[in-house]
Each structure stands twice: as structure tokens, then as C-alpha cells.
Amino acid sequence: MARATGTMARRIESGLIWLLCVMPLLILAGQGLTDGLTANPVEYVLRALGVWALRFLCVTLAIGLIARFGLWRRAMVYRRRIGLWAFAYVCLHLTTYILVDQALDWPGIVKDIVKRPYITIGMAAFILLIPLAVTSVNKVRRAMRPRHWLWLHRLVYLIAVLGVVHYYLLVKADHRDPILYGVVILALLGVRLIPRRRGAIK
Amino acid sequence: MLIRPPADFKDCDVTDHGLYLRRREFILGSAGVGAASLIGGSAAQAAALKYSPNRMAIDEDKTPLKDVTGYNNFYEFGTDKSDPALYAKMMKTRPWTVTVAGLCEKTGQYGIDDLIRRFPLEERIYRMRCVEAWSMVIPWVGFPLAKLIKALEPTSQAKYVAFQTLRDPRQMPGQRSDILDWPYQEALRLDEALNPLTLMAVGLYGQTLPNQNGAPIRLVTPWKYGFKGIKSIVRIQFTANRPKTSWNILAPREYGFYGNVNPDVDHPRWSQAKERRIGEFFRRKTLPFNGYGDQVAGLYRGLDARTLY
Structure with a gap:
């Protein structure tokens, strides 16, 4: 009986987290239906998806620490899922850029990637995320040596930093938001570098 | 819509x-x-402005008033494009004086209503191209800057006209952060200022200019990027040397003195070849001088267009 309620509680917990992950899309859809996407909806949606990708990356980075300091150990169960949502938001962001913002103007897109450092960096971050997403599949993960898998997934810190630089470079003058994300990511990385207590579970 | x-x-x-x-x-x-x-x-107290009809009509749809007043940059009220509409009501536009200084005969303080009454108002429907690669079509009401300049009698040494926006963090909450070097400053070469296209706008869609669009008086230079169109002007000064301008102080490599719209000269961080017209889904091609080359290209003859960003 206790086990059954436990299972139910976990299902609810899992459902809530799933709901939180799709919430940004629901909000955007709601804004779309109520004329709430500003006078420049393409720009607004593009920016919103990018910022949400960055937020999900930050949450993914934070989960390891939350679990490590014993605040909510079960959070680790959801890290992969939230990391994959970050990848999903990056994909939606990129798709919006290619399909809507650039309207499949491939020469323009290639020129952007080559000439515009913020787009070069954004694209690099996207490409680096692909192997992380692929190796998140259990089968693939099991096929890998744990050491290699860990090494590969530490790239997420670099990717998050690239994401912030991408954001910083496109802002015209008010850099407060990208700097805030940068500080959060560097702080998370800083805490991560504190050596673990001897005997702690690796 | x-x-x-x-x-x-x-x-x-x-x-x-x-x-x-x-x-x-x-x-x-x-x-x-x-x-x-x-x-x-x-003209300033009554909302309805009396003006002669537009003589510079363009065959393009006007951007709806809701978008012109709800989506724009006016960093004095915040850096989000919805901030001006939210906070500009904190600004008091009466009483309002414009100080005229520098190399001209008629220096002094001018009450805004006296200034507006002196010149017949006309409507001008102009394209507005933001340096961020979006654009609008806006029916301004105002008077040519040339008329004001002639009345102020600049001396023969005057080569530039500089403008300054109000600086008052109590009325302009955005000025509480050092995003730009306040007050906002802009300037034109005297011949640019005298060009018939250059407008001092005091109205929009036939009504008194809303605060968020630069009330009570602002500059409009349709062949230049929007940042040249300084808002809520409190000071006009004639100078012999090129004045400093706000965005140029912040990032000289990215924002030049001229700010002429040019699809061939990219912003160092993004392309200027295309723009998104507000209300349209896909980007359209940006025109040299924002489509006003016939009227203004002569001003820059002999100068390298690539240095005129």
C-alpha cells in the first residue's frame, strides 16, 4: 500500500515536472492567441525560445549540485529529461531562425554563420549539444565507458558559456540579462570545482 | 491588422x-x-493638430498606431520595447522649454507652444528603419527643421546642429541605469538639417505626439537609422565642430555619426541587407538611404558611403 502511494506520488511529481517543461510553450501559444507576442512576433518568439533554452541549461547544471548538497537527492532522476528539454528549446530556437526569421534563405544563413560571431557561437553550441543529446539515450549510454560519458557530458558547461556569449553579443547596449546568466553559470561551475568530501559517493 | x-x-x-x-x-x-x-x-494643448495634408505620400501601408506607440526604443524609459509605453507617462511635457545655444543670432529659451505655433504643421508619412533591422511606416505631423533653423539665424561658422534629450531620472526611470551616457545627444551636419526631408515632429496620426514617441518635440530623419531621431528635445546648439552623439560614444565601431541606412554596410554584428516591416511576416530588402536617395544622396557626393554608417 505504502509502495502504491509512493508510486502515485512519483507519477504526480513526474507529471508536474513535465508540465513545467512545456509551460513556456503553453505561455507562448497563449500569447499568440491573445495578440500578446508584441508588434514583432518573430523576434519575440525567437528570443523567448533562446532564453528558455538557456534557463533549462542552467537548471540542468543546478540539479547535480542540488542533489550533491542533499537538498533534493531525487532531482537527479530528472536531470536527463530537463537536459533534453534544453536541447528541445535550442532546436525550436534554431528552427524558428531558419524557417521563419530567414525564411530558408540558405545563402543568407551560411553568410550569417560565417560572418556573425554571435551566430557562429550559437551554432557551435548547438552542434556540441547533439552528441550530448544522442548519448542521453540509455542504450547508447550503456554502450559507452562511464568515464567517457562523464567527460563528454562535462561539455555542457562549455555549451552553456557559449550560449551566454551568443546572447551577450546580440544585445545592443543593455547587457544586464546575459551577464546575469553568465554569473549563474560560472557560479554553478565554481561550486562544482569545490572538491568533494572524502568518501562521498562518486 | x-x-x-x-x-x-x-x-x-x-x-x-x-x-x-x-x-x-x-x-x-x-x-x-x-x-x-x-x-x-x-497646437500643443489640444490633442487634435491642425496640419496640411501629406505631400510625401508613399505607396506603403501605414504601421498601426498601436504598434507605433507600443513597440519602440526609448532607453530613457527602459530597454525593453514595451517599456516606453509603460513608463513614458512619468514624463511631464508641459511646461517645456527648448534652449537654443551656440553659433546663432537667436539664442535663448523657447517655450514649446510658442515654438510649435510659429510654424505651420504638415503631415509626412515616412519609413522608419531601426538599426536593429525592423521598420515601420509612420504618419508624423511636424514642421521642417529648416524653417526653425532659418528663424534662429545660424552664423557662418555654424556647421553642425546638436540636440539633447531631457535628463531627469525622476521622470525617466531608464536614466537610473548607465546604459547610455545621459543625456542622449544627437547631431546633424547643417546641410542635412536643412534638407527638406528633415522634420521636427510634434504629432503622430494627426494627434499630439505620445510621450513614448518623443513628446513634445523630436527629430525625424527618414533616410537615417532610427537612433538619429532624438526624442523629447530640450536643447539645440549650433557648433563648428562635429558634436558627440550617444550611440557613437557607446560603440564607435558600430554606430557612426551619419547613421545613413545602407543595406551594403552591415552592422558589425548583424546584417543590414534586409529588414522586418512590422506587421509583415518575412523580411524585405532594405533600400539605400531607406528609399530616400533621390532627396539626400547629393548630400554625400564625394564621400565614401562605407564610412557613412
């Missing part, structure tokens, strides 16, 4: 609702001046 204004405005059509609600204040303020002035109307 496109809101087409009726061909002929009645007074009640164009009276700003806020002003309508404050009509008693307005009448009290005018007591003693007499009924005649109520009918003649001070």
Missing part, C-alpha cells in the same frame, strides 16, 4: 482620451485667454 484612419478627422475623432478626461483642467487653464484661443487652439 491595418487600421486605416478616416480621410478627414473630426475633432472628436482625434482627441486623445486622456486629454478629453482632463478637459476641465484645460478649460480652467485657458480661463481669461478667451474663447477665441479655444477655437484657434494651442
